[in-house]
Amino acid sequence: MINILTTALHFIGITIFSAALGLFFMGIARKIVARIQKRYGPPIYQPYLDVIKLFGKKAITHGFIFDFGTIMAFGGVIATLFFVPLGAWTLYSLNGTVVLIIYLLAIASLGMAMGTVGSGNPQASIGISRALTQMLGYELPYLVILFGLIYKYQTSSVFGLAQAQAGGIMNWNLFTYPVATVLAFVILIGMTGKKPFDAMIAPSEIGSGPVVESGGKYLGMMMLQKSITIIVELALFVNLFLGGADNILSFSIKMLIVWILATMVGSLFPRFKIEEGVKFFWKWPLIIAIIQVLFIIY
């Protein structure tokens, strides 16, 4: 009984911590982009105020499927969170593998797709079909790199891959396989939806994509979902290529450095069309990844 209670408290604690950290990262990203554009930006705690304001507004609903889709998107990403080790907090990650996380990340997008079917707006369906197409694009080179790493270290759990890089800085995958790390960084920019791969959000073109009909509480939930998604993807990158960490503080600092670099790269580009984005991922990153994996195997 006490076991169940402590596990439940663990769940809630990790969710709240990830949401708060994710919103903090989003605030830092806005400040960095503002400084690059030579202006002062909003204060760093601005996303917290946005979320509080959004939960205080009234919202209208478009039916049961719309509500259910929003909850499924939010719940799916929380479920993914429990399989990713954050520093020394390994909740269920000893039971799960990398492939599990990759396909759990797809549940969030499917939840949003259900929500857009419920809302009935054609711009939302264009947005979500672009998001799913882009996921098809970037997962292919990512999985090739992952299979290379799994072959090398003979284990496929994320925690095991992080442990296998222990023993000093030079053991990190960043220094043993630098090409794979750079490729995974480019794919990270595609995963988090930064420019040049943000055709799925596209504010002026399709009215911000899948969240076009959400207002008030639904938009607040979508914002929290986005912040937790950022944490999951960054944690995956740090665990696989930067050696994990022993405590949550150094883990957060590593995630922060990767996030700052991704934001700085992402603020320079215009937007790709969706066909160009997928073609990009299937051309040079795929070829380089295959060469790298052959290099690992032989």
Added chain:
Amino acid sequence: MRNEKEVIELIEKNLSPLETEEKRAQNISVKFGPEDTIQALSFLKSKGYKQLSTISCVDWIDDNEFELVYHLYSYDDFINISVKTRIDREKAKFVTLKEVWPVAEFYERDIHDFFGVEFEGNDDLEELILENWNDIPPMRKDFDTRKFVNDEYEWRDYDGQKHTD
């Protein structure tokens, strides 16, 4: 590439204009009777004046006539030609130019909306810019816009003093 005098000679030789004038550099104005206009426009289109820039309408209320002006432009000669005709103001009817230039359908719809000119052959003459308008066509010179505004709308009350006139 022709210059303006050659274009005027070309028009006077093949068609029968009432009046031609070279207004300034790259700008010519030609006047026809209402029966010859469509034929003149087709002839000019075949001679390289492919772009119909717009169709405008002028209200000569003292002569009791409307004047339709067709603005053409050529990319070979770089000359603008304004082709003018006059039609009657009471029964404002003219033939459509839809078969020669398909885009003329919208310009004629605009003129029908604002001046009340009927175009035979163009059966799509609904409102383009106005909505739910049930007064006389507003660009005619006998439409008193200040009287209309003072009747329809109210002015803001600044402590008893309203906007006058």
Added chain:
Amino acid sequence: MKEKFKRGKWKEFLDWAQNKSLSMLHYCTGCGAIELPPTMTSRYDMSRFGIGQAATPRQADLLLVTGYLSTKTLRRIIYTYEQMQEPKFVVGFGSCTINGGMYWDSYNTIKQLDKYLPVELYIAGCMPRPEAILDGFLELKQKIDSGEAKGYEEYEENIEFYHKNQEEVLGEVQRTQ
């Protein structure tokens, strides 16, 4: 005279959060919208006050009516205003929304925005400069924080007055539900 009832603590907290983060719908109706891009970009930065941009009416709190409104646009703006979620605010820009402005003798523009939508604040000028716009926004934020910005409630209460004025000028407005 409407008596001011006391706001509860929760509503005060929500008003404070609302004034710190406004999202503006970028709907440019008239010629005044030319002063919005300088206000939003690097020189007179608007986002440091917490005011961001919203892409659709469902995500927005603030509707800016920048300039004159022809009757054709007024119909669409009423649809847009009724799509926004509460609490929502309308700000009138320029002198065309106050008393007709430069186009006071036109047969097609409306003269007083106040009769068709509940307006919180007018910003005077033809066109107001970005400094004036920022000054107006700061006053709007203060008004929201103290709880006086209740335009959306007035729209609900006096809805027959607004509907009557709208239908007088537009002929007939299609209402949902």
